[in-house]
Amino acid sequence: MPQTRPTTLSADAVRDVAVLAAKRAAEAETARQLTPDVVGLVIEAGFARHFVPARWGGAAGGFRPLLDAVAELGESCTSTAWFASLAAGVGRLAAHLPPEGRHDLWHEGPDTVVVGALAPSGRAERVPGGWRVRGEWPYVSGVAYSEWALVCALAVTGEKREPRFFAVPRGDYGIADTWFNTGMRATGSNTLTLDDVIVPESRSVPLADLLAGPAEGAEAPCHRVPMKAANGLTLTAPLLGAARGALRHWAALTARRLAGPAAAITGAPERIPYELVLARSEGETDAAGLLLERVASVLDAGGADPVLTARNGRDCALAAELLAGAVDRLMRSSGSRGQSESDEMQRFWRDVVSGSGHSGLQFPAVASAHVRQSAALEVS
Structure with missing residues (x-):
């Protein structure tokens, strides 16, 4: 036993x-x-x-x-x-x-x-x-x-x-x-x-x-969903965490600049570009998280019809794109410290860019599947 x-x-x-x-x-x-x-x-x-x-x-x-x-x-x-x-x-x-x-x-x-x-x-x-x-x-x-x-x-x-x-x-x-x-x-x-x-x-x-979808003798919701409805979440969840880690680390790297006064008021080194980087990258990461939470809620409901399966695939691929873009922006603005081989920033960047390139997270294929399924639903 x-x-x-x-x-x-x-x-x-x-x-x-x-x-x-x-x-x-x-x-x-x-x-x-x-x-x-x-x-x-x-x-x-x-x-x-x-x-x-x-x-x-x-x-x-x-x-x-x-x-x-x-x-x-x-x-x-x-x-x-x-x-x-x-x-x-x-x-x-x-x-x-x-x-x-x-x-x-x-x-x-x-x-x-x-x-x-x-x-x-x-x-x-x-x-x-x-x-x-x-x-x-x-x-x-x-x-x-x-x-x-x-x-x-x-x-x-x-x-x-x-x-x-x-x-x-x-x-x-x-x-x-x-x-x-x-x-x-x-x-x-x-x-x-x-x-x-x-x-x-x-x-x-x-x-x-x-x-x-359903496995033989399936009792739990997790065993009743199609493979294509769930696999994208498996691939994207690690990237969501990595983007959050990159945000935290980037904020530490740029803390002095973010804490400084605005150039328009004092003539000091300008903090506004760094605020924009943080706001946009944080917003994109939050948006990706919300997409993945919706995917998880569909799966935890215990089933996904073809339309929801296609939407889940689209949402995961879109989330991966958002996360890759957010971390790439952080990397480009992290300066020489973030690009050092010993720094966490470049590791998060390499990992998210690499992970988002997985064949299961390519947006064109899942976008087409989603549009076809949505169109079929409207016709019916």
Whole structure:
């Protein structure tokens, strides 16, 4: 039976992760992956179990609590927040596996670290009792600390071809050291490899099932929403926290200028340009936060029709654009101190710009989907 532990993301536990993550941020960047003690606290705080079904000892939790917790971590370290957010989000996707597959993942407890490779980069062929899967999946965040992986491959059965997800244990996949990106350095988003691994049918589910929404036997609201309605929030929540962290740090860097008198009155160094930077960047960050809160409220209601699913995607991509713009403005006005390699400002800037460039947060595609769905509703 699953072990019994607290199932909620307590404020104290999240704060402990944030404090340690801030201390380890520079070390983690150099290593290009999070430190083991930070990962341990993330799991202990309950992020991996947050969306695990209650049947397996999980919290079957809400999206708003996750948004708030992940954003708090992002104020200290974007990479830690990213790992925590994906640890929760991929666990939610794994709840769509058949009952036997869920048992394989969580029969010893709900804190299993499951990473996701959501692009159909592999190939699967039908064999007796299951599938033979092979391929390479780049950009799998946190893979070094994973116990299972949920990978997407193009499954071939005769003339039929469909994307399917396959759950594979750590002993079945390799890791290639390929993550050398400018931003989100500590996410350890390396390449996962599979070489003709046999995956039983019980550990496989069609992508179409995740896109449709309700998991088999779904009881909690979090297990009844379509993948595309929720995944954007998982990606954007860390960036919201990072933008808030950048605002706080920028205000400290420019405190002397902000506190000075206005040039029009005294002829002293002008503070007005810095006030404008702060007001606009803070306003854009607040606006992004409000958009994401609305996304979370739709998801916590337990369902999202095609129109709301499309709107959620638009809102998350728009929020990412707002956050990237806000942090870029802060960076450009932070002076040489903010651009120093040892300063937090440039790390927040690299992380938000990098994270907002994720394929799942590109505005053109989700904008088109939203407009098409809205037009279809008006016609009907």
